[in-house]
Amino acid sequence: MKYDFLSIEKKWQDKWDAAHVFEAQDGSEKPKFFALVEFPYPSGAGMHVGHIKAYSGLEVVSRKRRMQGYNVLFPIGFDAFGLPTENSAIKYNTHPRILTDRNIEKFSQQLKRVGFSFDWTRVIDTTDEDYYRWTQHIFVEMFNKGLAFRDTALVNYCPHCKVVLSNEDSQGGKCDICHNDIVQKSKDVWYLRITKYADRLLQGLDSVDYLPQVKQQQVNWIGKSTGAFVNFSVKGADEGEMLRIYTTRPDTLFGVTFMVIAPEHPLIEKYRDRITNIDALDEYKTECAKKTEFQRTQLVKEKTGVKIEGICGINPVNGKEIPIYTADYVMMGYGTGAIMAVPAHDERDYDFAKKFGIDIIEVIKGGNIEEAAYTGDGDMVNSDFLDGFTNKKDSIKRMIEVLEEKGIGEEGVQYKMKDWAFNRQRYWGEPIPIVHCPTCGMVALPESELPLRLPAVENFEPGEGGESPLAKIESFVNCKCPKCGGDAKRETDTMPQWAGSSWYFLRYIDPKNDKAIADPEKLNYWMPVDWYNGGMEHVTRHMIYSRFWHKFLYDMGEVNTEEPYAKRTAQGLILGPDGEKMSKSKGNVVDPNEVVDQYGADVLRTYILFMGDYGAAAPWSDSSVKGCKRFIERVCDLKTIIQGKGETEKLTSAFHKTIKKVSNDIEDMKFNTAIAAMMGLLNEIFEVGQLTVDEFKIFIRLLCPIAPHICEELWEEIGGNGLCSLAEWPSYDEAKTVDSTVEVAVQVNGKLKGTVMLALNADKDTALSVAKADAKVASAIEGKTVVKEIVIPNKIINIVVK
């Protein structure tokens, strides 16, 4: 049967809308289910099939949960601040507000066409001043608690985008937005002290149900290492001058033959008068500064460096004098910017020592230090009081005890994660609500002055020096200090794109509240997010940032849970038909609108979920879409064979099995096998050639979360009560999912010889005698001695003969 999907789909979308079926109820007695998907950035290009896949997973789970009686909150919104819109604004000379509204409208239309069961009464837009008023509120709280601060630092600067980027946004020395090389620049920037929460962000992972790879990436990102700080006194420097280093292997202290400090290390500046080769050091530093991050981390890590003449370190455990080098393999940004080098047991130190002809002293046995650094475990040697220690845990512990006793070092922890560079010199972002007062310093705006609105500007281009377009608006910049009332100037930088998305899920709970982020009672009811699904690309940045904000809000008493997301899963990419990542330049992008035009939303939804493992990447295939279209059409054809003759035994058991499988598979996000099971059932029904109205209704309800429009239409035609989307989810009888007789495979010496039909749970003797009666089995064992007989009930029989 052909069906007019375009009018059917529109009809039901309108009916759902009119009946408010997908609106979440506050304060309901029902169990709640808060399903969250990553809200889109409304780009000018419109939606992508990837968006549809990202939302389809929890869409199906949400629809099923509603049918199971849950009060479901499945919201959507728009993360609309950001550079692409601002760049379009410059290009087309149109205000980003206008572009954003236009794009949001477009996205909303597309989402509605696919029939997603979002609660459209709770839509949020991060660029709405009623929304960013609360983003600013959180920033002010952080500022007042000392978690937002300003510092001059070497920052990652993108000359193309003219913005400072966080470490996270400049991985591999490339700008995350335009992919051009970034440069290091000294600038005054805002930071959020996320490092203060590093340990809690790590520990919190124990209490949540995230995909293992999601957890692993976050653990790696936080990058906790434990070790020790050790203070080396410096000969030739002032009395009491200490060169402080961080090491994970303090127990190798007796193997130290040199030290290395980063080229930017302050020790060099401090003692430039006493260092006899300062010119060479200056030259080296300049050379290093010229290298891009990419060059500095090139695959071939040829070590470079310069020995510092005039000062040297003293090994605190044995008093030996050791040379100090500067080299760019040591970075100022990690640890103390200085290391003790143990070439015998560290590959980098080994390479450096070989190149510069420095001694190599073995302190851990097990390798051959003539040939390579030995980084494995082994007995300690040449190490005084550590000699004879056989285990690294013990030797580290002992050394730390000694260091602490003597006051020359202590146990310490380091994180790879750095504080979050939190400002951009751009227009289309949340203004940072801070005033610079000549007398009071930096002052946060009081709550009553929030929101601090973005002023109208003529020109969105950032200034040449990289300052924000807001800096040119005098009426915005000049203001009174909220504290002393004197003349002051506003901060002109804006927040990065990640700000608005760091707390958005909270706003869905109470999107119109003008007194608080959300009403505490409602927060209490809805939080935490029960299930969050999104892309792997957001696992380290967005998720860590938002967990950090949430923990801060928890500490402030503004939210009731320490972790925002109870469960996190991720969908895989949809690749182009050529198997490559979809991109405009490759011309392999599939437009969801075109698919809906041609096949309808139900077919699009079914295909996207049927493509393969939801968590894995899979290429788009136009011909496979047709297979799903056939499936939907064949479901419509079921109507023609409905009969009142009563149930057939074969189908009854098939239905119970399918209900069980579909119910479980949806919860496990195994949508492909859920659909396959329904296809299988459909085939069986056509083989039997008849089914009852009740069976048909079960089928329609099982399919409803996946292809809701056609199911509503069929439900109506068959005289179902109310809306199919609100009908009760079918239940199954476990006893009816198992057959009374089972087909059991019979093997002889592990080779399949045939199958026999046995009663369920038939005993071993019966099973064997039936098996041996099989002609093929009998001939295979004839004249041989039976060595062993294995019977796994309902599964397999294996007869071992000789």
Place this chain on the structure above:
RNA sequence: GCGGAUGUGGCGGAAUUGGCAGACGCGCUGGAUUCAGGUUCCAGUGAAAGCAAUUUCAUAUGGGUUCAAGUCCCUUCAUCCGCACCA
């Protein structure tokens, strides 16, 4: 380099967690319907051999454990994704 994952027909992918490999879908082959294309329906479809029943081989690679391995252990290779001189 480190960490994680993946590897199954022509293709996308299944496999109740050690028990009949290839469910379901696409594609393909043959047939029916059709003026024809499309659609729909029926049958077939991992490879090789055979008229056949059947036999042999087959889950990247090589080995191992087991009555039994896609699944567990070890080796090698390939692809993808993170991180990357993190001391």
